[in-house]
Amino acid sequence: MVKRIVNSEDISMAEALRILEDKLISINPGITDDVVNNTLNYLRKFSRISPDKAKDLISELMKRFGLAKLTAIQIVNLMPQTTDELRILLGTEKREFSDKEIEDILNLLKSTKES
Numbered sequence: 001m002v003k004r005i006v007n008s009e010d011i012s013m014a015e016a017l018r019i020l021e022d023k024l025i026s027i028n029p030g031i032t033d034d035v036v037n038n039t040l041n042y043l044r045k046f047s048r049i050s051p052d053k054a055k056d057l058i059s060e061l062m063k064r065f066g067l068a069k070l071t072a073i074q075i076v077n078l079m080p081q082t083t084d085e086l087r088i089l090l091g092t093e094k095r096e097f098s099d100k101e102i103e104d105i106l107n108l109l110k111s112t113k114e115s
Contacts, residue, residue: 010069010070010073011073012047012051012054012055012058012073012076012077013043013046013047013054013077014043014047014048014049014050014051014053014054014076015051015054015055016043017040017043017044017047017051018051020036020039020040020043021040024036046077048076048077048078048079048113049076049079049112049113053112053115054076056112057072057076057108057109057112058072058073058076060108061075061076061105061108064104064108065097065101065104065105066095067090067093068092068093070092071089071090071092071093074089075089075105075109079109079113080106080109081106081109081110082106083099083102083103083106086102086105086106087102090102
């Protein structure tokens, strides 16, 4: 059976986890597909915040700091804790970020993770 992609959207790992848990597990709770199970295990292990917080944080990073959606998603997925980690992720952006902006982003991540 040929499958085709109907819709495509970039999402965070937390959102992917919710989709997999809601859709796949509710449809077939005894699923034994290794790819699905490995993906679920990975997402459960490495998702840092809830899907709702992830979506809000991505929007906030895009609005407040002018980040591209993919950059914001990667920042949310990885939740960097140091300026060096964050600067690596910001390397794909077309502009330079001031030390103040870097600190503001890190503070936003920290406050979101703690709440």
